[in-house]
Amino acid sequence: MSIIFNKEKKIFKIENNNFSYIFYINQLGILVKLYLGKKINDLDLNSFSYINNLNADSYNFLDLKTNKEVINDKDNYFSGLTSDIEAPSFLTYDKRGPLVIINHQDNSSLTDFRYVSHKIYKDKKSLEGLPHFDNKDVETLEITLKDLKDNIYLIMYYSIYDGIDGIIRHNEIINKTKKEIRINRINSLCLDLPSLEYDLLSVYGTYATDRILERQKLTHNIISITENSGGKGFYHNPMCMLINKEANDNYGEVIGLGLVYSSNFKFDFIGNPLNKLRVLIGINDENFEYILDSNNSFISPEAIIIYSDEGINKVTHQFHDLIREHILRKVEGFENTILLNSWEGCMFDFDTNKIMNFISKAKKMDVNLFVLDDGWFSKRNDDFSSLGDWEVNTDKIDLKKVIDYAHSLKIKFGIWIEPEMISFNSDLFKEHPDYALMDKDVNPTTLRHQLVLNLTKKEVRDSIFSKICKIFDTYDIDYCKWDFNRILTEAIDNSNFKINKSLYHNFILGTYDLLNRFISRYPKILLETCAGGGGRFDLGMLYYSSQIWGSDETDGVSRTLIQYATNLFYPLKVIGAHVSARKFLSIKEKASIAMFGTFGYELDPTKLTDEDLIEVKLSNKRFLDNKKLIDEGDYYPLISPYNNNFVSFEVVSKDKKELIFFFMNYRQVNWESRFIKLKGLDKNKLYKNDYDNNIFYGDFYMNVGLNLSMGMQSFTPLIIKLTQVDDEK
Numbered sequence: 001m002s003i004i005f006n007k008e009k010k011i012f013k014i015e016n017n018n019f020s021y022i023f024y025i026n027q028l029g030i031l032v033k034l035y036l037g038k039k040i041n042d043l044d045l046n047s048f049s050y051i052n053n054l055n056a057d058s059y060n061f062l063d064l065k066t067n068k069e070v071i072n073d074k075d076n077y078f079s080g081l082t083s084d085i086e087a088p089s090f091l092t093y094d095k096r097g098p099l100v101i102i103n104h105q106d107n108s109s110l111t112d113f114r115y116v117s118h119k120i121y122k123d124k125k126s127l128e129g130l131p132h133f134d135n136k137d138v139e140t141l142e143i144t145l146k147d148l149k150d151n152i153y154l155i156m157y158y159s160i161y162d163g164i165d166g167i168i169r170h171n172e173i174i175n176k177t178k179k180e181i182r183i184n185r186i187n188s189l190c191l192d193l194p195s196l197e198y199d200l201l202s203v204y205g206t207y208a209t210d211r212i213l214e215r216q217k218l219t220h221n222i223i224s225i226t227e228n229s230g231g232k233g234f235y236h237n238p239m240c241m242l243i244n245k246e247a248n249d250n251y252g253e254v255i256g257l258g259l260v261y262s263s264n265f266k267f268d269f270i271g272n273p274l275n276k277l278r279v280l281i282g283i284n285d286e287n288f289e290y291i292l293d294s295n296n297s298f299i300s301p302e303a304i305i306i307y308s309d310e311g312i313n314k315v316t317h318q319f320h321d322l323i324r325e326h327i328l329r330k331v332e333g334f335e336n337t338i339l340l341n342s343w344e345g346c347m348f349d350f351d352t353n354k355i356m357n358f359i360s361k362a363k364k365m366d367v368n369l370f371v372l373d374d375g376w377f378s379k380r381n382d383d384f385s386s387l388g389d390w391e392v393n394t395d396k397i398d399l400k401k402v403i404d405y406a407h408s409l410k411i412k413f414g415i416w417i418e419p420e421m422i423s424f425n426s427d428l429f430k431e432h433p434d435y436a437l438m439d440k441d442v443n444p445t446t447l448r449h450q451l452v453l454n455l456t457k458k459e460v461r462d463s464i465f466s467k468i469c470k471i472f473d474t475y476d477i478d479y480c481k482w483d484f485n486r487i488l489t490e491a492i493d494n495s496n497f498k499i500n501k502s503l504y505h506n507f508i509l510g511t512y513d514l515l516n517r518f519i520s521r522y523p524k525i526l527l528e529t530c531a532g533g534g535g536r537f538d539l540g541m542l543y544y545s546s547q548i549w550g551s552d553e554t555d556g557v558s559r560t561l562i563q564y565a566t567n568l569f570y571p572l573k574v575i576g577a578h579v580s581a582r583k584f585l586s587i588k589e590k591a592s593i594a595m596f597g598t599f600g601y602e603l604d605p606t607k608l609t610d611e612d613l614i615e616v617k618l619s620n621k622r623f624l625d626n627k628k629l630i631d632e633g634d635y636y637p638l639i640s641p642y643n644n645n646f647v648s649f650e651v652v653s654k655d656k657k658e659l660i661f662f663f664m665n666y667r668q669v670n671w672e673s674r675f676i677k678l679k680g681l682d683k684n685k686l687y688k689n690d691y692d693n694n695i696f697y698g699d700f701y702m703n704v705g706l707n708l709s710m711g712m713q714s715f716t717p718l719i720i721k722l723t724q725v726d727d728e729k
Helices: 045-052 311-326 352-364 399-408 425-432 460-476 499-522 555-569 587-594 612-634 696-704
Strands: 003-007 010-014 019-025 031-038 061-063 068-070 102-103 112-120 138-147 152-161 166-175 182-194 198-206 208-216 222-227 240-244 254-259 263-273 279-282 290-292 297-299 303-308 337-339 370-373 412-417 479-482 524-527 548-549 601-602 633-641 646-652 658-665 686-689 693-696 719-724
Touching: 003 112, 003 658, 010 138, 019 166, 019 303, 031 045, 031 182, 031 303, 102 166, 152 311, 166 182, 182 303, 182 646, 198 222, 198 254, 198 297, 208 555, 222 297, 240 311, 254 263, 254 279, 254 311, 290 499, 303 311, 311 633, 352 399, 352 460, 370 399, 370 479, 412 460, 460 499, 479 499, 499 524, 555 587, 555 633, 555 696, 587 658, 612 658, 633 658, 686 696
Parallel strands: 337 370, 337 601, 370 412, 412 479, 479 524, 524 548
Antiparallel strands: 003 010, 010 019, 019 031, 061 068, 102 182, 112 138, 138 152, 152 166, 166 297, 166 303, 182 279, 182 290, 198 208, 198 240, 222 263, 240 254, 254 303, 263 279, 633 646, 646 658, 658 719, 686 693, 686 719
């Protein structure tokens, strides 16, 4: 990896093993991008004009001091209509969407940042209050620009990691004027591309249908992926890919994009009439205005650009490696965890004896982590009350007794909490109605019979955190499931109207503050975040938690679609996936799907038969035998379940010595020719599969495939393991 600045040409070159990102400073001090793509040699000055020569209007400027036109003769192909701009302006030469919009002291929003200086260093700055990638094996370019109109500075950060074909971007606004300014829009990156020949691959969803893949062609209009619910995040996800029309899973240009943020975001894909594309990624500007005082700064969330000329799979692998190595929180002691959660087994209906019976049965299941879900605190026997009253309901559960019992059986113990919420039927609300988000003149919306705490206030965060600490300081708890069950409505702070248009952003900063306090105080506790199931599944949460609950839809068949889509962007080891008592599949069959995640159970263990227990133990062993491969290997989608009767994917170890393959049909199928070609093997090595015990070279499996020409009843999952062998056939 390297970041180079050519002083003579004023050109920046950021490159890694397989890609180059090149831009330069033109004579006007504007940063103009020249190239993003497969690694190439240095560009010369002739290349600049060649790339920008699109027969568009070049730009001249009137000098108000001399009343003469400044002819842009040294860069006569620069154009705000066609040139690729790193920091596009607002209300001046560029009309394709600005990087930032600032309301100045005179109420003008004209914003135009020009180059001042830069520095390159072997490190990466942490983002105070925001989740971010680490500073391991990284190099950073930091460019300072100044607004032409005011004493306002834009700092642009470009970081690259060893072995990752991509760039981590974020921006910082510094107000050095003597008065406050108002930021009305701030993006984390602008990416201009010289073609519109891309499809957009993204995910959408809602409760229990989390993350459904959607592919659409980009046009000359604006297509946006937006989230405005305040962070529940079911509806859209801040990760996507741009896929060239000639690309596929294994070939062609694909660009991965992402944002490390858990609140309202916006990805704009702006088609140009001249067949160019602008991508803007950042905080959603709907009802957004951040007041920045003099000598203060505002930092945008980090964004990701991943480049591949080897298709979708390469972007997926790079996403997974980047997340696993540089942002994911790691907690020791949970390497071989198999979890049992109480929720689907008993919901609110439990007492001490029932939970101890669950734990006893968990031991027989070879489970080593038991989680007591909702209902253990205050008067919480349904979802109508008690959020905010974080005190153990001693009439219902002897928490110390059940924890001690679990630990005596060598089973770790966890509990469920929802710290960001408040029930209107709670002691906390009676004492502090001002802690809830609401407008005093409007009846607040209650969803799931609850309101949202105003986490923009430090006193609210302090209060709720002190209550949580009394639980976790008193009881020997190993795991925490941190839930978030509704969107933000009435996002108003009546005590401080000044922040209302930045309340969504300040709220998530408050959440991040709470999460950071929690993991700092309890570094050995495994934290799993959740949002009404699989909402808020994003990189911001993964900075604090080691895993995220995949979905409240635990039916194995439905989970194949949810996990298939999720796996394209996020590593398998972060996806909460459990075997439940839902219909259709056997325990073994359900486990064959859940094992491609964190793995666990979501059922009443007292209802398991002896035959069920045999399947449980066999499934547990299969999961543990393959856990390292699934956690660390490269994921390949083979057959998409969308508009298809089959779903198939595989995971290959980094050293190519092992492969685990998943296949399932939905409708019953007859005997017919069906060969599934595998990927990622060493073509010159021999592999034995445990399906029919055949031994073939890697190129045979990849070009001929696994022979699955058989009849299958509906919903018949297969797991096949391939292992490299040294013996000759």
